Amino acid sequence: MIEWDETFSVGNNNIDEQHQKLISIINDFQKKIVANPEKEVEILQETLDHLFDYVQYHFDLEEDLLSGIHYSHLESHIAQHQEIRDHLQNMKIRFINKQMVLTLEMVIFLQEWLVEHILGTDMKYKGLL
DSSP: OOOOOGGGOOSOHHHHHHHHHHHHHHHHHHHHHHHOGGGHHHHHHHHHHHHHHHHHHHHHHHHHHHHHTTOTTHHHHHHHHHHHHHHHHHHHHHHHTTOOOOHHHHHHHHHHHHHHIIIIIGGGGTTTO
16 A cells, blocks of 8 residues: 655646546555456456556646646656556556456556656656646
């Protein structure tokens, strides 16, 4: 489980709220799996769909904001976003094609990605928005 605290804040309320929402989606996924292991497939599909849509929304907004301030690292930031989009899309495709998508794999990826992305990449624009 990821606990939000001020070390995750990038100094922009809108982005911070969206990061909190992403943390909430990931934490809710873990709670649902623990509480209802017999519904793992259904929970996994629901979470992948919800997360993919929300990530698209969040990345689009963040990229627009960074573009608006002519952020010097915008290209690399967008490239990292695309890697995450691609990874999530790959998970969705594997799931749809009945290939194995492990719950643990998804939890680890989501936690590592979110924490590393916010505390690493996103902190580079702290104070600019």
